[in-house]
Amino acid sequence: MPALGAYRETRAAGGDFAAALQAMSDGAAAGRDSTRQLQAKVGRAARLGPRSIGVLDAGATSCCLILQTLASSLQGRLTSMGRVEPADSGPGRSHRMKNEFANELHEIFERFGPISLRRMFGGHGVFHDGRMFGLVAGGRLYLKADAQSVAFFEARQLGPFEYLRRGKAARLSYYEAPPELFEDRDEAALWARRAWEAALRSGRSK
Structure with missing residues (x-):
């Protein structure tokens, strides 16, 4: 499940409960949207047969709304308590996100697709379509790897995040x-896609 995979991935990367819940909400949205191309096999929607293709699954939509409400409510509560900064907190936000290094990733990955960033214990998680595929920590960028893709990193003697x-x-x-x-947008898209696919495989295995 995209939602559960996103939650576990964020927690494993050091994200707090609020960040993980937001990731779970985004993952649920991705899962909901993926049902649009599926034909319903169970429930009342199954009676529609092929006509159910193109319609979002009601259960997935309901779960997404619940998680979005929970994430939004928790974020609002923590902000009002002073536990987290508002989304737009001015020029001092997190030291301009490590000298805007994290913000530059939007341009670096422009040929891969839209990304979002979330703070995680002094670093930032890099997300695409609700799933975390990168991590910014200590001024360095790390990408998701698994048994199928780690050889690309090892061949370049690129070490893991510790x-x-x-x-x-x-x-x-x-x-x-x-x-x-960081210099070649095509290379950035290639490595981002590998990391993204590793993140997808990780979610399916759970």
Whole structure:
């Protein structure tokens, strides 16, 4: 499920509950939209047969609305309590997001597709269509990898993202992006697509 996969991915990357819930909401929206091309097989909609294609699944739509309401409500509550910054908090926001490095990713990945960024314990998660495929931490960009794609990173001697967890070194399945990605938009799209596909496979496996 896209929603559950997005939640687990965000939590694994160090995101707090609010960030994970928002990711889950975006994942649910992606899952809902994917039902538009499917033919209903169960429930009342199944009576429509092929005519159900092009119509959003009612259950997926309801779940999406519930999660969107929860995420929005939690964000509003935390903002009012001073626990998080509003979406537009002025020029001092997170030190201009590491000197606007994270913001530059919108242009870098323009040939891949639209992305969004969410703060995560001093870093930023990079999302596309509700699923996290990248991580900005310590001024560096890391991309999602799995058993099918990690060889591309290892061949370039690009290491994984590591952090301390309870005093011990731990690592996530995100590897440092190659330097040419920042200069070549086609290369950026290629590596982003690999990371995105790894993120999709990770969601399906759960």
